[in-house]
Amino acid sequence: MLAAVLEELGRLELRELPEPEIDDDSALLRVEAVSICGSDVRILHHGNPRVKPPAIIGHEAAGVVVKVGKNVTRVKEGDRVAIGADVPCGQCRWCRNGLGNNCAINYAVGYQIPGAFAQYMKLPKLLLDEGPVTRIPDSMDFETAALAEPLACAINGMELVNMGLGKSVVIIGLGPIGCMLIDLARAMGASKVIAVQRSKARLELARFYGADVYICSEEEDVVARCVEETGGEGPDIVITASASVEAHEQAIEMVAHRGYVNLFGGLPKGTRPMSVYSNTIHYKECFVTGSHGSVPRHHELAVHLLAQGRVRVAPLITHRFPLSQIHRAFEVMQNREGMKVMVLPHA
Numbered sequence: 290m291l292a293a294v295l296e297e298l299g300r301l302e303l304r305e306l307p308e309p310e311i312d313d314d315s316a317l318l319r320v321e322a323v324s325i326c327g328s329d330v331r332i333l334h335h336g337n338p339r340v341k342p343p344a345i346i347g348h349e350a351a352g353v354v355v356k357v358g359k360n361v362t363r364v365k366e367g368d369r370v371a372i373g374a375d376v377p378c379g380q381c382r383w384c385r386n387g388l389g390n391n392c393a394i395n396y397a398v399g400y401q402i403p404g405a406f407a408q409y410m411k412l413p414k415l416l417l418d419e420g421p422v423t424r425i426p427d428s429m430d431f432e433t434a435a436l437a438e439p440l441a442c443a444i445n446g447m448e449l450v451n452m453g454l455g456k457s458v459v460i461i462g463l464g465p466i467g468c469m470l471i472d473l474a475r476a477m478g479a480s481k482v483i484a485v486q487r488s489k490a491r492l493e494l495a496r497f498y499g500a501d502v503y504i505c506s507e508e509e510d511v512v513a514r515c516v517e518e519t520g521g522e523g524p525d526i527v528i529t530a531s532a533s534v535e536a537h538e539q540a541i542e543m544v545a546h547r548g549y550v551n552l553f554g555g556l557p558k559g560t561r562p563m564s565v566y567s568n569t570i571h572y573k574e575c576f577v578t579g580s581h582g583s584v585p586r587h588h589e590l591a592v593h594l595l596a597q598g599r600v601r602v603a604p605l606i607t608h609r610f611p612l613s614q615i616h617r618a619f620e621v622m623q624n625r626e627g628m629k630v631m632v633l634p635h636a
Contacts, residue, residue: 291634292407293615295344298336303613309403309411316364316412317356318372321431323405324349324606325622325630326439332399333619335558339400347632348374348398350405351425351434354412363417364424371434372405372412373421373441373588374398384419390445390582396420397582406615408634421588426596432609432631433595436465436602440591441583443469447477449580450526450549454478459515459524461485461506461540462531462554463495465605465629470528471498472600483518485511485536494628497604512543519545529554537563544575552579605629611636 294304311317329346331337340346354368364370376396377389384392398404402416416422421441425434443466452458458474460467463486474482484500486492487507496503502518504511516523523545529536531554540550570577583591594600607627610618612634622630 290408291612292345293612295333295340295342295346297342299334301333301616301619303615306407308409311356311358311411313358313360314414314417315358316354316361316417318352318370318410318412319355320350320405320408320410320634321352322350322435323347323632323634324435325618325632329399330619330623337400339395339397345403345407346399347404347406348372349435349438350398350410351431352410355409361417363422364412369425369427369431369434371423371425371437371588371592372398373423373438373583373585375582375584376402376416376420377584379415379419387584387586389419389584406612406632408612419585421583421585423589423592425592429596432606433602434592435631436605436629437588437591437595439466440469440473440595440600440602441587442466442580443473444587444590445583446470446528446551446553446580447473449578450528450551452477452479452526455480456525457481457483457519459483459485459527459540459543460500461511461527461529461536462533463491464530466553467530468495468498468605469600469602470530471495471500473594476594476599481519483515483524485515494604498601512539515543522546523548525549527551532556534560534563538565541565541569541575541577544573546573546575548573548575550575550577552577555581602629606631609633609636
């Protein structure tokens with residue numbers, strides 16, 4: 290099979306490798322679509338302690354099960370499935386209590402478990418027993434199914450801010466996750482969705498998602514405008530879907546009393562510390578949280594929402610490449626030339 294192998298930092302090489310061998314407790318997936326995540330770009334250039342080169346990365350994936358071991362009951366040959374990233378160990382207190390994304394080991398596809406930038410991928414016992422392997426309906430295409438993984442992360446983020454009917458929501462950052470969050474906020478009962486973006490090009494693309502208000506942060510005072518748009522109270526929920534420390538600070542400044550802030554977007558190494566006047570949190574009695582990854586039930590819910598059309602991802606897929614052009618695919622992603630970049634290993 291053809292695979293993209295991370296040989297060392299900054300070097301991704303196309304290799305002809307043997308098809309993965311399965312045992313009695315594993316299965317083999319023919320990878321039909323895999324999307325490049327920002328974390329894949331970071332792993333390529335900066336590494337990750339859980340990724341030991343040579344390694345196959347890639348975790349936003351979907352495909353068809355083509356072989357199963359004799360003990361496997363989770364899937365069968367011919368099943369169309371989406372694959373998530375975070376895989377609970379199943380043993381620690383976090384995993385036993387449904388919080389596997391907080392596991393100290395933090396197993397993940399494309400990290401300790403060989404990933405999906407390949408024509409075939411092994412689904413090992415741990416992934417089948419504990420992880421996000423979700424059947425998809427025949428009506429769902431593989432590209433849509435691959436994006437259940439980032440949508441699952443968005444669902445986790447929304448749960449942590451006590452999202453519910455009638456809430457006003459500000460989303461700062463309108464990349465793929467930010468756009469998904471617009472639809473997700475609507476699906477979860479938001480009364481008003483305010484979308485904030487610095488780049489005008491991404492702002493225009495995000496207009497498809499029909500937020501109530503769009504704000505270009507380069508042209509307006511974001512805090513003042515968001516407070517104005519919420520009747521002077523500030524939004525009930527603010528989610529920072531961007532790698533910006535300034536956005537984190539603005540979120541806390543604008544949020545309503547008893548409101549919730551989710552610092553969803555991680556910050557690059559070397560970013561200055563966030564500067565927060567703690568009395569703002571004290572007197573507002575607001576709640577500040579973060580979120581990362583998801584657990585298998587989020588992945589299942591994401592597939593259901595995609596199948597129902599409640600969250601739309603097709604407009605986010607701006608580029609498609611065969612696996613043989615993965616270097617160009619990563620280049621497009623790094624240069625922010627589009628939104629979601631899809632790799633099709635059998636194209």
